[in-house]
Amino acid sequence: MQYIGRFAPSPTGPLHFGSLVAAVASYCDAKANQGQWLLRIEDLDRPREVVGASDDIIYTLQAYGFVWDGDILYQSARSTAYQTALDELKLQGMVYPCTCSRKTITDTAEQKGIEGAIYPQTCLHQTIDLNKTPAWRFKTPDQETRFNDMALGLQSQQVATEIGDFVIKRADGLFAYQLAVIVDDAAQGVTHVVRGADLLTSTARQILLQDALGFTHPIYRHTPIVMNTLGQKLSKQTQAEPLPLDSVSTHLCRAFDFLTLNPPAYLVSATSNDCWEWAIQAWPASSSI
Ligand SMILES: [Zn+2]
Structure with missing residues (x-):
């Protein structure tokens, strides 16, 4: 079985440090398992979408050296x-x-x-x-x-x-996240879902829907959530700062550190390529198939 992972941000605002941590975890897990890593834009909720946020997210991911496999899947095209x-x-x-x-x-x-x-x-x-x-x-x-x-x-x-x-x-015609996510995971053959623990309580609902539709269950791994100094989850609602496009290695190293990978000090001044090479080696690929 081939490992297929994914990162699935919602375009409600720019990426912040919390989204970087989630992306890094799913990327390292996929790459450490010689897997594919897909990018899906969860733009289901058109009313909450911020114009230009999808392109901004894609641009930021590229600037941080993420490389995804295949085409980007947009949920807005999946009704x-x-x-x-x-x-x-x-x-x-x-x-x-x-x-x-x-x-x-x-x-x-x-x-x-x-x-x-x-x-x-x-x-x-x-x-x-x-x-x-x-x-x-x-x-x-x-x-x-x-x-x-x-x-x-x-x-x-x-x-x-x-x-x-x-x-x-919903009565207004919008499909709920719980349904969309399992339909897309099944359609894309996703085998491993690595995401923030804020989605932990959604997982059982998704498993029930997978059972009802005869889909297989991906393997789940929920990573710790980044909080601000007030103890709130970093998000657009809590005014999380957008990820800067300079000092990429510094921010990558902060994310590695948050994920307890203990990056060596020299890495902050290395290239993003070097950062990735190091992190993929250091990632505990325990979720191998
Ligand atoms: Zn009713």
Whole structure:
């Protein structure tokens, strides 16, 4: 089996140090396993997209010496594939339409999960208003989902009680991240997903969807998240600074250091090529196939 990894940023703003760490981890893991490394732009959420951010991300990755295999996949061009997956789930009776407003859900929900109110399955048990365009929810099975994370060990989540029946297509027509990501991973033959631990709690949902659609599960490895001095995750919302395009080796070494690779001091003044050569050697390729 050939290793296929990927990096999948959302174009909601420029890359910052936190995104660099995630990219470095997935790149080193792929290269240390003689794998391919794909680039996917997760531009599903057009309303949140920042004009020019995709090109800016691509330019920055190139400046840092990342080399991806094949063409860049844009999620905005993949609606047909997501709809096909939704149709398949409809055929299997694993999804149901929901016309509840956010307010109705908060007012009627009795349980709170890790991502807010747990949907009380109202529309599963009643006829829906046919004049409204519905959202589509996944009927979460009443079972524990387990997976072995390459960095964090055995993980388990009871999606039904911790998250609830989650939306995979919104009423406004946007497909949810959870569905898009597993359809793309399957289509691209991704074998290893190395990403930030902020996505750890999404993994069980993705595994349930993979099972429902008959897809194989990639191997997961979640890497530590970079926080700012206030203890917040670096992001556009927390005003993370864009990655500078100069002193590339210095920033690469900071990322290696954050990932506990302990780069030697001379590397900050070496070329980005030298940095990569060193890091790929130093990366613990424990997630070999
Ligand atoms: Zn509903």
